[in-house]
Amino acid sequence: MGILQGVSPFGLVRSNTIPFWLWWNLLSLDAPTVAIIWALVFTRAHHMTLSPADVVSLLCAIWVIYTSDRLMDGWRGRNRAEFQERHRFCSRHRGLLACLLTVAVVIGLVAATRYLAHTEVMAAIKLTAVICTYMAGVHVGDGWLTRIVPKEAAVGVLFTAGATLPLWSHHTTFSWEVWASFALFAILCSLNCFAIECWEAGERPSNMAHHPFLKWANVRLAWVAAAVAVSAILVLLPMRANGFRGSELCGICLTALLIILIDLRRNRFSSTALRVLADAALVVAGLLVLITEP
Numbered sequence: 001m002g003i004l005q006g007v008s009p010f011g012l013v014r015s016n017t018i019p020f021w022l023w024w025n026l027l028s029l030d031a032p033t034v035a036i037i038w039a040l041v042f043t044r045a046h047h048m049t050l051s052p053a054d055v056v057s058l059l060c061a062i063w064v065i066y067t068s069d070r071l072m073d074g075w076r077g078r079n080r081a082e083f084q085e086r087h088r089f090c091s092r093h094r095g096l097l098a099c100l101l102t103v104a105v106v107i108g109l110v111a112a113t114r115y116l117a118h119t120e121v122m123a124a125i126k127l128t129a130v131i132c133t134y135m136a137g138v139h140v141g142d143g144w145l146t147r148i149v150p151k152e153a154a155v156g157v158l159f160t161a162g163a164t165l166p167l168w169s170h171h172t173t174f175s176w177e178v179w180a181s182f183a184l185f186a187i188l189c190s191l192n193c194f195a196i197e198c199w200e201a202g203e204r205p206s207n208m209a210h211h212p213f214l215k216w217a218n219v220r221l222a223w224v225a226a227a228v229a230v231s232a233i234l235v236l237l238p239m240r241a242n243g244f245r246g247s248e249l250c251g252i253c254l255t256a257l258l259i260i261l262i263d264l265r266r267n268r269f270s271s272t273a274l275r276v277l278a279d280a281a282l283v284v285a286g287l288l289v290l291i292t293e294p
Helices: 020-026 030-045 052-076 083-092 094-115 117-139 150-164 174-201 203-212 211-219 221-241 248-262 273-294
Strands: none
Touching: 020 030, 020 083, 020 150, 020 273, 030 052, 030 150, 030 174, 030 273, 052 083, 052 094, 052 117, 052 150, 083 094, 094 117, 094 211, 117 150, 150 174, 174 211, 174 221, 174 248, 211 221, 221 248, 248 273
């Protein structure tokens, strides 16, 4: 197995092994973890339960999508010097990962088709078609889709649709507050992706030059996160007044505040550590909501 020169959270070379906190990211387990935690947050907030089949199918689907995306990034990439370790890891172990992808697809399909409700399966099929179209637009040809829609924004919306699928697939109507919570979570997930891109591009000035929007976002991350936190509070108040828990909005607000804290102290961490911290912020906030609002 390939090894990475260990990097401390402060960006200092520490040892010739992969630090333990990085495996979560290298194995593409970060996105599935976030998806399951926030699926629990959203369903519990609306008095629903997440079935074991929901958990298994969602875990497999998110892991397959993210791992496939990294494999295709490595396959298409020309300047390997600018690859992040997650891409190099997938490239080194693409044979094993291809086998695991096949297993995950089979497990996910069995869990979905045998144990999920018909409405949820149909919703998943439609979402899968949209995701496949998106990935084709990103990875086939010259990546024309990313010139129309920023990849980070698209990922935030699609990730939100997947994490909340157990909820919206069973309901045809929602109040405006619920739609607002969906929108704010999508913005939060997009902000997570933009923050990671900005933090990683900071170590590669050429990347910042090739993506002018990153220059704009790089100095405004904290302000956007603050706007998300304030908006979540403003939506939470009427939601509570109408009898909804609104616990997902508490988690959104807390995550935004954590991103502000990370961004303000970004110079103390390596880009690798910042990526892990960005996803950890979503995990910590979601877990706190689940613990404090049973």
